[in-house]
Amino acid sequence: MAQGRRARRVLAMGGVLALVAIAGSRAPAGDDPTHRASAVAPHDLARGRSAALYPYDGRRDMTGGDRARYPGAGVLWCRRSDGVPQKAAAAWLIGTASLVMLNAHNFRNRQLDTTRSVGDCYFQIGGRNYDFVADSLRLGVAANATRLHITDDWALLRLAQPADAPRQPVPEAAPDLSTGDLALPVTLVAPGGHQNYRGDSSLESCTVRRIDPPTEGGIRRARHDCNDGYGGSGSGLFDEAGRLVAMQSASLSMNSRHAFDIEFHYGSALLIEGELLDALRRAQREDGSRPAP
Template identity: 55%
Template sequence: MSDRMVFGLFGAYLLTLGAAGFEGPKAPIVDIALYPQDGRRLMTDADLARFPGAGVLMCYSDFGALERGAAAWLIGAHDLVVVNAHNFVDSKLVPTHPVTNCFFRIAGGDYYFDGDNVRFGAAVESKGLHITDDWALLRLLQPTPDNVKPQPIPDASNIITGPGMKVTMVAPAGHSNTRLPATIELCEIHRIDEPSEGHVRRARHDCNDGYGGSGSGLFSEDGRLIAMHSASLDMNLQRPFDIETHYGSAMLFEGDLAKAIRAAVETPR
């Protein structure tokens, strides 16, 4: 199944997720998982030390309320942040939320974005946002201090297509379907698809997710950031994982995404 076909399935959810990050669900849901088994636990200080780039995209809603939008990562440099593009555009790449209405929160500090220095994963000629180009790179107006360290530059080059692997999902912004403000979970990628948009592969996983969990990082057993979560189907229904109809979708850090990160790190603002 191509990414274009999959986005047709995920599109409604992405649109909902983009809005829910800023306005929140109408009736808050607590302690309901995407799958029957929920292994999420609270992130600790030790976890934050293991995953130093973990931060939160904070945004003002249309009503002026400040809310957690999604997970965000300080990546490779003290002024470079990666998030999902669907926080700012819809499935047809129409802007929905200004970058300058948001900021990056990490280690107790707030850092604002340079609205003129944003790169989206979708190609200029693209007519829509797909799972594997649902990323955005943003520059901070001021870099984080030396004690707030970025996540090392991700590298998924040794991840093979097809077979899955055990991973850890790190969700620094938490999910709306758990009381925990930031979560971590041991889970599994069941299949890695062939490359699609931007020479990036989609990973189908069984990590529990909830509104606000987009951008969560998937880490390999040796502690490397290898993928960024983008969307899930049928939220909160506690259905068993199904490789074709009920799975989480993440994009590997490779192809155009990995090249863009390396180029940004090697060419400081």
């Protein structure tokens, strides 16, 4: 319990929630400007260098083979106030040809105020764009919630028409991981890339270092040492067998290049378990019972 209270204090003190690693090439309107204090330095951009979260940056571009190994990897695009589309975050076609999983913070801020309309966004996968059903947004937050946390930072959306692309399978079971310190090798798959990385998408081998006790929705947070940047929200963490175990939500001190620290400088992902896994299975059953379009 003490560890859980400490994790909540970290969130409250720094506003550390997902909006640190919020979707998009720049932080959205309404985001706390203090979270942008350590953005990519101009001289780093000028020299073509990345500004990673940690001193070592092992990210590389995704290949066709990577996309075959991690199906369902797509991108959320949203229109700015002037109508120009911009890349927002990673998103996953999962379970069925019409179901998309992504972060709730793409549409709500920490206080659960609406920051984007579903109608202003679309899903891109396999070189094609797909509109969402505007009223299909399912948020992970409870009905009486007043804040958005790491462990309820998930959302599901339905596509207006099925996507003609491979999809990520819904996990057969929750990750068999013990709460506490560990060293789980994972691959962070970022189909939307990161602002602090040169490519349009990236992949990196890294490690989950701690699993926190369950909080909202019976879901646990995974603390990891994977590099992240704006636009990396919603990226998938896969184990060595290629199973999806978690979805990226936030990172501390974006682009600071500090050494990993389990208490003060780490990435946060929510495990695919609890209410999220239940919601994925339920949506898959619902799609299976619908007549073909």
